[in-house]
Amino acid sequence: MKKILAIAAAAALTAGVSAFAANPFSDVSTDDWAYQAVSDLSDQGVVEGYPDGTFKGERNITRYELAQIIARLMAKEDQLNAEQRATLDKLAGEYADELANLGVRVSNLEKKVGNLYWSGDARMRYKDNSYDKADGWDGRMRINVKGQVNDSTTINGRLTYNMNFKGNDGNNAGKVTIKDGDDSASFGDDDNGVYMDILNVKHQFGKDVAVTLGRYANNFGNQGSWRFGDSHDFDGAELSYGANKFNAAVGFGRFQTNYNSNTTYTIDDNGEITKTDANALIDDQEALYVKAGYDFNFAKLTADYLKFENNNDKLNDELYGVDLAIPFGKAWNLQGEYVxxxxxxxxxxxxWNVGLQYSTLNWKKPGTFGLGVWYNDIGSATYLGGSGLSTNILDGIAANKGDNELKFWNVIGDVTLLKNVNLHAEYAFGADLDKGSDPDDAWTVSLNYKF
Known part of the structure; x- marks a missing residue:
């Protein structure tokens, strides 16, 4: 598509936003049929020319250039009417990959106030736990904020609040226990207050390279499985690269506490105080990691390397992981992982684990759904704490420390009930713990919301 035609189409989205604009480019005359469109969009900051003052409207526009225009239009979304916003949503979906490389979140629900972008999610969840733990009913809300410092730099944060509606379900979020010999006392409640679990600055060098500094979610492997999700946050620095079908990242820093754990302070006979965070097996440990992935079209391959600098008795210092996903048909996916x-x-x-999934899930389209079944075989030396799952089936590995193995099946399902409302369910069963009592079946169901 010629650049001049793309600009004319974009101008239709901002009709009425700008009333007057001066001629910005030397190669666009006042007699040109697209003069008004080019001038208006330039005045609004939606299009930019070249350093020599030209527009080069007859040159073919690239997808990346058009994505830049769409991103700037999204910043003016509150000035558009319903029809214009609908058109912009379609464009944003078509150019989602390019917008992701620009650091733009594709959603017509994202709100902009000044140079701040707000979004969030919420969850209401019921858990039927294994290991004779009481069942649980809890809620969570997370608010994301992105501050646009300039065209290449953003500040990113996330505020989180967890609440237990049914009292203590065994997680003791926010609990502090002090032990002195055989005596102990607990303080706090089953809610953990508002905390910021993400706070970082990201600087983009061109469209392919970025540096992230601060606290960010650090995930490994596929997130429909046993490996931990973003419940373990990471304080450090990451250099990332992403172009076409290849992506890679290298980082160094410290893992931080799982916020759904309780803290125990033990006082010995000499008055020394020892702090223990339950389920936070890698808390405050320095680590170096490397990740890479490539999309071969017929399959997606990712690999990761994780090296700890300060070891504890549970985890030794070097792990390798590889994940392979093979899509087939329009909705099927076969995925396997080894660590x-x-x-x-x-x-x-x-x-290792292997899973088969079927998914047409789209948060914007009610009735779409996804369903997957997984088999997991986990050696205790690879378990870092936490989980990408919502059930507590992995507690057996954490509670029975030492050389151990856990095997189990789990089924994961999702369905979009209403636009941006999702019903999620998990069921873990057939668990076999090598040393210790086999876990009972566990399940969870939750309503999830995006806004």
Whole structure:
């Protein structure tokens, strides 16, 4: 598409936004049929010319250039009427990959106040726990904020609040326990207050390279499985690269506490105080990681490397992971993952899982759904704490420390009930723990909301 035609189409989205604009480019005359469109969009900051003052309207526009225009139009979304916003949503969906590389969140629900962008999610969840733990009913709200410092730099934050509606379900979020010999006392409630679990600055160098500094979610492997999700946050620095079908990242820093754990302070006979965070097996440990992925069209391959600098008795210092996803048909996906700890003395030093999924899930389209079934075989030397799952089936690995192995099945389902309203369910069953009591079946169901 010629650049001049694309600009004329974009101008239709901002009709009425600008009333007057001066001639900005030397190669666009007042007699040109697209003069008014080019001038208006230039005045609004939607299009830019070249350093020599020209527009070059007859040159073919690239997808990346058009994505830049769409991103700037999204910043003016509150000035558009319903029809214009609908058209902009379609454009944003078509150019989602390019907008992602620009750091733009594709959603007509994202709100902009000045140079701040707001979005969020909420969850209401019921859990039927394993290991004779009481069932749980909890809620969570997260508010995301992005501050646009300039065209290449953003400040990103996320505020989170967790609430237990049914009292303590065994997670003790926000609990503090002090032990002195056989005596103990607990303080706090089952809610953990508002905390900021993400706070970082991201600087983009061109469209392919970025540097992130601060606290960010650090995920490994596929997130429909046993490996931990963003419940473990990471304080550090990451250099990332993404172009076409290849992406890579390298980072260094410290893992931070799982916020759904309780804290125990133990006082010994000498008055020394020891702090313990339950379920936070890698809390405050320095780590170096490397990740890379490539989309071969017929399959997606990702790999990761994780090296700890300050080890504890549970986890040794070097792990490798690989994940392969093979799509087939329009909605099917076969996925498998393998992880190995190369430095432990445990015989159960690796883990793997395989899953089959069917998904047409789209948060904007009621009735779309996804369903997957997974088989997991987890060696204790690879378990870092936390989980990408919502059930507590992995508590057996954490509670029975040492050389151990857990095998289990889990089914995960999602359906869009209303626009931006999702029903999520998980069921873990058939668990076999090598040493210790086998876990009972566990399940969870939740309503999830995006805004």
């Amino acid at each position: 190995k700890n190369t430095t432990t003395d445990y015989s159960n030093d690796d883990a």
